[in-house]
Amino acid sequence: MNDMNEEANPSRLIDARIEQMTDWRGTMLGRLRDIIRQADPDIIETVKWRKPSNPLGVPTWERDGIICTGETYKDKVKLTFAHGAAIDDPSSLFNSSLDGNVRRAIDFSEGQAVDADALKTLVRAAVSLNVSKKKKR
Template sequence: MNNGGSQQGASPARPAKAPGDWRGEMLGRLRALIVEADPDAVEEVKWRKPSNPAGVPVWEHAGMICTGETYKDKVKLTFAKGASLDDPAGLFNSSLDGNTRRAIDFREGEAIDEAALKALVRAAVALNLSKAGK
């Protein structure tokens, strides 16, 4: 599948390159939690461009689950269909106004609610599977 300028270039065995600081560590931990939540999730790298040659890691299973992006002051995990997911733990703290996406911004030193994050990943996969083939 080609999404206009997207490129495959990473797999779970060779993930997208992350910054060598706390952001890289955070992205690595998020990557591990996504795979723990859904071992069938596939990671690809998409949207490579001159300003971001490493691209954006994207996790998919029967459709997009989420993307992981690093910024100067945060790591953003954006759930493609987050507006349709229950978030009882209140993890979503960004992109709250849209009708489709929801995101979680992680800042340096913040703890990850691992159980709640894995529940969101599983819910996103369940939503994708429920819509597959329709």
């Protein structure tokens, strides 16, 4: 990443984050990223909250606003949906941040299966919510 444009490219920063994790978390984040991108081809990858202690920032997927972020912790990969409390979760994927009025999250642990179809449904619901909010403005 010597070139400034390459370093600033959000997708390359997300690639770098996935590559730097040599355990299951990198594999899981990569799998979740693929599913999110398959859910809606118009989703844009961005990176938020870059700082010296986290130079690669937080992978973020957007369409007319933030859909979700992907964070890695020692024991989990967390997808946080910015407006998760306002979307239907027919497969009950949300298992974290359930008490808030706005966000909802899914914590994925090592070895956990990912229901790709249910996750795509959730991502599409989040996109629909963002698009409808934008139209109202």
